[in-house]
Amino acid sequence: MWFIILSLVLIVPNALSEFRFDNYALYKIILKDVDQVNFLKSLRDSDARFDFWNDPVALSSYVNVLTSPKDRNEFENILKSKDVEFEISTENIQDAIDREVIKTYTRGNIKSMTWDGYYNLSSINAWIDDLAATYPEVVEVITGGTTYEDRAIKGLKISHGEGRRAIFLEGGIHSREWISPATVTYITNELLTNDNEDIKAAAQGFDWYIFPVTNPDGYIWSFENARMWRKNRRPVGEHVGVDLNRNWDNNWMVVGASSNPARDDYAGTAPFSEPETKSLSEFLASIGDKIDMYLSFHSYGQMLLIPFGNTTAPLANYHDARNIGARGMGALSVKYGTLYRTGTIAETICK
Ligand SMILES: [Zn+2]
Incomplete structure (x- = not known):
């Protein structure tokens, strides 16, 4: 298996939410080198105010981050202090949600x-x-x-x-x-x-x-209350929700997950706690x-990710998986012009 x-x-977001994203800005951050990638990774992991829509990885040329109006100034100053280049791709994400x-x-x-x-x-x-x-x-x-x-x-x-x-x-x-x-x-x-x-x-x-x-x-919560809701709805202390995709009993909490229930990648209290x-x-x-x-x-x-995420050791049928994946993504590219990258999670988004 x-x-x-x-x-x-993603074609973004809705008009029904109680919680609105008025004047939340979506930043497109251009990644120049490994230092900048590492800096953004540490920012993502240390500051839950900034909503990373994709992971900072060396193979990717940019990363998108959603920031509230009150945090925008500070966010821009942090980027400038590290000479990180950015542009604002959407000034008000609520407009996109409303559409x-x-x-x-x-x-x-x-x-x-x-x-x-x-x-x-x-x-x-x-x-x-x-x-x-x-x-x-x-x-x-x-x-x-x-x-x-x-x-x-x-x-x-x-x-x-x-x-x-x-x-x-x-x-x-x-x-x-x-x-x-x-x-x-x-x-x-x-x-x-x-x-x-x-x-x-x-x-x-x-x-x-x-x-x-x-x-x-x-x-349901993402339709009726908070468009950007990612987790399930189980209360954990004063917070709500566990990232179900981080809760499986396989190398639980090894990489790419958080033990902080405030975060969107919170892995839960134990493997299969949910x-x-x-x-x-x-x-x-x-x-x-x-x-x-x-x-x-x-x-x-645009990524087709195959195992594993916690190690770069190949799975038993790595070459088959990669070949099948690359052929599939190639067929998509011919038809739709997409440019999917095929590779293991470890080599594609964890690096
Ligand atoms: Zn996801």
């Missing part, structure tokens, strides 16, 4: 799910139920686990018969990354409706286990023997 994290471009299109799914009409806007959790869940009703021979509604607020992690299994190996797709573990569930539902729709022979072969050749929203509580990761991992274990590929969708950045 191997894991891939696919990062996609986001939120659509409503019409129950019983699977054609009312489209990919030119975002859908809330109940729309996505209703669509999953309707797919099962429309394709009863092929689609089964499945539950991957339970959330802190006692919601089901709802998904679907696409299967054209017994005895197939499996592919596992997961989206929305970081709730604010709305393009992730949208991408996963798009792929689901292609697998069920596209007549292209290659796509049909992929759809029919595997059992597909698909969970568009693996952090349902956080996803009901979402605990229950989803149990579901995974129940089908683990048949999984050939696991894709987790995030935003943003």
